[in-house]
Amino acid sequence: MRFHVKQGGGLSEEGRALLLEGGRALGLDLRPQLERFSALYALLREGSQRTNLTALRTEREVVAKHFLDSLTLLVLPLWEGPLRVLDLGTGAGFPGLPLKIVRPELEVVLLDATRKKVAFLQEAVKALGLQGAYPLWGRAEELAHRPEHREAYHRVVARAVAPLCTLCELSLPFLRVGGRMVAQKGPRVTEELEPLPRALGLLGGSLEEVRSLHLPFLEEGRTLVVLGKVAPTPRTYPRRPGVPGKKPLC
Numbered sequence: 001m002r003f004h005v006k007q008g009g010g011l012s013e014e015g016r017a018l019l020l021e022g023g024r025a026l027g028l029d030l031r032p033q034l035e036r037f038s039a040l041y042a043l044l045r046e047g048s049q050r051t052n053l054t055a056l057r058t059e060r061e062v063v064a065k066h067f068l069d070s071l072t073l074l075v076l077p078l079w080e081g082p083l084r085v086l087d088l089g090t091g092a093g094f095p096g097l098p099l100k101i102v103r104p105e106l107e108v109v110l111l112d113a114t115r116k117k118v119a120f121l122q123e124a125v126k127a128l129g130l131q132g133a134y135p136l137w138g139r140a141e142e143l144a145h146r147p148e149h150r151e152a153y154h155r156v157v158a159r160a161v162a163p164l165c166t167l168c169e170l171s172l173p174f175l176r177v178g179g180r181m182v183a184q185k186g187p188r189v190t191e192e193l194e195p196l197p198r199a200l201g202l203l204g205g206s207l208e209e210v211r212s213l214h215l216p217f218l219e220e221g222r223t224l225v226v227l228g229k230v231a232p233t234p235r236t237y238p239r240r241p242g243v244p245g246k247k248p249l250c
């Protein structure tokens with residue numbers, strides 16, 4: 001058993017209280033979404049017994065490091081209106097599922113290269129009754145060249161997917177000019193940021209903001225790196241699958 005088991009499979013009273021308090025720390029009232037988060041917790045727990053969905057084990061860890069960490073995105077004023085959002089390398093749905101739960105008017109595409117994770121997401125989206133959330137299986141390097149995805153998104157988000165120099169090549173081709181990419185990073189990003197302008201220049205991106213914050217209940221810092229799309233990305237990017245990781249642009 002990978003998680004603490006509670007009767008019924010959803011969040012315990014303690015887990016609910018933690019989520020609500022953490023939400024308040026981020027300026028969010030999560031009471032209306034509590035049952036959905038509880039159901040998502042049950043789905044993750046159940047899914048993790050079948051496949052290796054996530055490394056997090058305890059309820060507290062799932063609430064803090066998956067749910068609340070995903071929701072730190074909402075401290076940025078970037079989520080108003082019916083926007084198309086791509087969660088690149090979403091894994092078991094983070095940050096995309098919490099974002100969709102709290103901002104249902106967003107259209108959220110949940111992209112991952114691992115088939116079993118996408119199969120889990122299909123089940124989860126259905127079980128949670130989420131309209132306008134679309135699991136998508138494939139590699140960013142390939143999908144970014146398809147007309148229906150190329151420069152088709154207002155926002156791209158990514159957590160724990162790749163270093164910034166690789167990530168910007170994978171993500172910027174999906175963005176419309178004027179769109180924003182938000183990378184969720186740990187406390188130290190200075191080294192990754194330093195060479196970034198070189199890659200951004202090639203891809204039509206710009207560095208807009210670097211926001212440091214503390215995750216509720218954890219003594220861990222987080223950084224949100226916001227990139228803007230200022231010009232179309234040349235057709236040559238992203239390069240073939242694996243190349244952005246092996247030979248990063250910066």
Ligand code: SAH
Binds near residue numbers: 092117161
């Ligand atoms: N964002 C999630 C998962 C992080 S693990 C979280 O924070 O919990 C990274 C995920 O990115 C993996 O599931 C992997 O399959 C996916 N991934 C890595 N490179 C990718 C690519 N080029 N295209 C699509 N998905 C990719």
